[in-house]
Amino acid sequence: MFGILRKKLSKAIESISEKFKKKEEVSKKVETKKEEIEKIIEKIEEKKPEEIVEEIKPIQEIPEAKKEVEKIIEEAKPEIERAKLKERKGLLKKITEKIVKKIKEKKLSEEEIEPILKELETGLIESDVAFVVAEKIKNDLKNSLVGKEIKRGREREAAIEALRQSLLDILSVPKIDLEEIIKKKKSENRPAVFIFFGINGVGKSLNLSKVAKLLKDKGYRPIMAAGDTFRAAGSTQLEEYGEMIKVPVISHQKGGDSCAVIFDAIKAAEARGYDVVLADSSGRMHTKKDLLDELAKIVRVNKPDLKILVLDSLSGGDVLLQYEFFNKAIGTDAVLFAKVDINEKGGNILSICYSFKVPIIFLGTGQKPEDLVEYDPKKFVEKLIGS
Numbered sequence: 001m002f003g004i005l006r007k008k009l010s011k012a013i014e015s016i017s018e019k020f021k022k023k024e025e026v027s028k029k030v031e032t033k034k035e036e037i038e039k040i041i042e043k044i045e046e047k048k049p050e051e052i053v054e055e056i057k058p059i060q061e062i063p064e065a066k067k068e069v070e071k072i073i074e075e076a077k078p079e080i081e082r083a084k085l086k087e088r089k090g091l092l093k094k095i096t097e098k099i100v101k102k103i104k105e106k107k108l109s110e111e112e113i114e115p116i117l118k119e120l121e122t123g124l125i126e127s128d129v130a131f132v133v134a135e136k137i138k139n140d141l142k143n144s145l146v147g148k149e150i151k152r153g154r155e156r157e158a159a160i161e162a163l164r165q166s167l168l169d170i171l172s173v174p175k176i177d178l179e180e181i182i183k184k185k186k187s188e189n190r191p192a193v194f195i196f197f198g199i200n201g202v203g204k205s206l207n208l209s210k211v212a213k214l215l216k217d218k219g220y221r222p223i224m225a226a227g228d229t230f231r232a233a234g235s236t237q238l239e240e241y242g243e244m245i246k247v248p249v250i251s252h253q254k255g256g257d258s259c260a261v262i263f264d265a266i267k268a269a270e271a272r273g274y275d276v277v278l279a280d281s282s283g284r285m286h287t288k289k290d291l292l293d294e295l296a297k298i299v300r301v302n303k304p305d306l307k308i309l310v311l312d313s314l315s316g317g318d319v320l321l322q323y324e325f326f327n328k329a330i331g332t333d334a335v336l337f338a339k340v341d342i343n344e345k346g347g348n349i350l351s352i353c354y355s356f357k358v359p360i361i362f363l364g365t366g367q368k369p370e371d372l373v374e375y376d377p378k379k380f381v382e383k384l385i386g387s
C-alpha cells in the first residue's frame with residue numbers, strides 16, 4: 001500500500017538527514033584547522049584576493065568548505081583591494097573569522113536543501129500529489145529545516161518530524177460521526193439516510209455494503225437500497241452482498257426509478273424499524289447530464305442526511321475533477337476512498353484533503369466485506385513515513 005509514495009518520502013528523509021550529518025563533519029574538520037588557517041592568513045596580507053584562496057590550503061582540503069570560502073572572498077574582493085596595506089591585516093582577520101564561522105555552521109541553507117526538495121517535489125507529483133500540495137510540502141520543509149540547529153544524532157528525527165507536521169496539516173480534515181447522525185435521527189423516530197454516489201466501477205456498491213456490515217456489527221439496523229437501476233447487474237450484485245452480510249436489500253426491476261427505490265427503502269425502514277438506509281446509485285459517465293439530474297432528484301426527494309462521494313484511489317488526478325463535478329451538482333458531505341489496498345501511490349488522497357478540506361470517512365482496503373477502515377490522519381501519516 002502506497003509503496004511508491006513511501007519510497008519517495010523516505011528518500012527525502014534520508015537525504016536531509018545525510019546533509020545535516022555532512023555539515024557536522026565539515027564543521028568538525030574546520031575546527032581542527034582553524035588555527036592553521038588563521039596563521040596563514042596573517043602572512044598573506046600582501047597577496048591579491050585571488051591568490052588568497054590558493055593560499056588557504058587547509059580549506060582546500062575540505063571540498064565542501066572551499067566553495068563557501070571562495071564565495072566569501074569573492075564578495076570581499078573589492079574591499080580588500082581598496083584597503084591600504086596596513087588595514088589589510090585587520091580586514092583579512094575579519095574575513096577569516098567570517099569564513100570559519102560560516103563553514104562551522106551546522107545549519108542548512110536554502111541552497112543546500114533545495115536540490116533535495118526539488119527531487120521530492122518530482123517524486124510527489126509522480127505519486128499523484130497535486131502540484132499545489134507538493135509545493136506546500138516543499139515550503140513546509142523549508143520553513144521548518146532551513147537555518148535550524150539540529151542536535152547530533154537527531155538529524156533523521158528532525159527530517160521526519162518536519163514531514164510529519166506537513167502531512168498532518170494536509171490530511172487533517174473535519175470529522176463526521178455517522179453514529180451520531182443515526183442516533184439523532186433515531187431520537188426523531190426516523191432512519192438516517194446515507195447516499196453513495198460516484199462514477200462507474202469506483203467501488204460504490206461493495207463499500208456501501210462494507211459500511212452496512214460495520215454499522216450492523218456496532219449494533220445498528222441497516223437496510224440497503226439498490227439504487228443502481230441502470231445496470232442489469234446493479235441490483236443482483238447488491239443483493240448478493242446483502243446475503244453475505246445478512247442485511248436486507250430493497251430493489252426494483254432494472255430500468256426502474258432510482259429515486260423511487262430509495263424512497264421505498266426509507267418507507268420500509270420506517271415501517272420495520274431499521275435505523276439507517278444505505279442507498280446505492282448508478283454511476284454512468286460523469287459527463288452525462290441525465291446522471292446528474294437523477295442524483296439531484298434523489299437528493300431533492302429523499303433528503304439524505306449524508307451524501308457520500310466514492311472515489312477510486314487508483315484514478316490519479318482525475319479524482320479532483322470528479323469531486324468538483326459532483327460537488328457542484330449535488331454537494332458532497334464526505335468522501336470514501338476505495339481500493340487503497342492496491343494503490344502504490346495514494347497522493348490523490350492528499351490532494352483531495354488539501355484542496356477541499358472535505359471529511360474522509362473510510363478507506364476501502366480490499367474486496368471482502370470487512371475490508372474497510374475508518375480514516376485517521378495520524379495513522380495515515382504513520383503509514384506513509386513510519387518505519
Ligand SMILES: Nc1nc2c(ncn2[C@@H]2O[C@H](COP(=O)(O)OP(=O)(O)O)[C@@H](O)[C@H]2O)c(=O)[nH]1
Nearest residue numbers: 200201202203204205206338339364365366367
Ligand atoms: N481491492 C479492492 N477492490 C475493490 C475495493 N472496492 C471495490 N473494489 C472492486 O472494484 C470493483 C468495482 O466495485 P463496485 O462496488 O461494483 O463499483 P461501483 O460500480 O461503483 O458500484 C469490484 O470488482 C470490487 O470488488 C477495494 O477497496 N479494494
Ligand SMILES: [Mg+2]
Nearest residue numbers: 204205228234
Ligand atoms: Mg455498483
